[in-house]
Amino acid sequence: MSFKKLYNFLEELQKNNSKDWMDSNRKYYHEVRDWYINWLDMMNERLAEIDDDYFDTPGKKAINRINNNLLFHPNKPTYKDHFGAGLDQRSKQGDFYIQLGISESLIAGGYYHPDSKILRSIRDAIDYNGEELKAILNKKSFKNTFDKLIDEENRLINAPKGFSQDHPHIDLLRYKTFAVVHHLTQKEVFQDNFEGKVIKIYKEMLPFRRYLNEAVSVT
Numbered sequence: 001m002s003f004k005k006l007y008n009f010l011e012e013l014q015k016n017n018s019k020d021w022m023d024s025n026r027k028y029y030h031e032v033r034d035w036y037i038n039w040l041d042m043m044n045e046r047l048a049e050i051d052d053d054y055f056d057t058p059g060k061k062a063i064n065r066i067n068n069n070l071l072f073h074p075n076k077p078t079y080k081d082h083f084g085a086g087l088d089q090r091s092k093q094g095d096f097y098i099q100l101g102i103s104e105s106l107i108a109g110g111y112y113h114p115d116s117k118i119l120r121s122i123r124d125a126i127d128y129n130g131e132e133l134k135a136i137l138n139k140k141s142f143k144n145t146f147d148k149l150i151d152e153e154n155r156l157i158n159a160p161k162g163f164s165q166d167h168p169h170i171d172l173l174r175y176k177t178f179a180v181v182h183h184l185t186q187k188e189v190f191q192d193n194f195e196g197k198v199i200k201i202y203k204e205m206l207p208f209r210r211y212l213n214e215a216v217s218v219t
Helices: 003-015 019-024 026-050 116-138 140-146 186-190 194-217
Strands: 082-087 096-101 105-111 178-184
Touching (some): 003 186, 026 096, 096 194, 105 194, 140 178, 178 186
Antiparallel strands (some): 082 096
């Protein structure tokens, strides 16, 4: 097995995105899924070796369902065009997300559109010590890896409730999402050093995720 076979499966699935096709290719699906779970198990062990605070997340727990939630999104296809998984997945905190897919492959982390309680906790942390987060975001290697916080175009126009418009960190307080992403090409995933690349990105993202998770954990 290999990542090439994983992508080949996803390509075939998108051409035949139906329960009938999946039922007929259930063995193929489980072969690919089980291989990916084993790869996630390996990454779970390697990340635990470099991070003393890493939360053990076996592959079976990390991997997301490939089915789309048609109850809330009835217009979506039956199955996703990617395999997604969250490592270092502590309850109610931002995980280390890996997505390998046809339209998009990426590594991400943080809080995407968090609920109001979590968002308030993050903003309180910025109010108390926004300099630390700015230092993380402005680090050259961090900017080269992630560029900027995602969803920048959907920031609040005015200051959020409870904060003044002239707050020294108003630029950060206006965000509604606190997450970063590193996009991947299939060529990068196929390279022999892909595991090393994942570890490098994990290390670069770690201070950012720790800052946010600490903010959320005190609620």
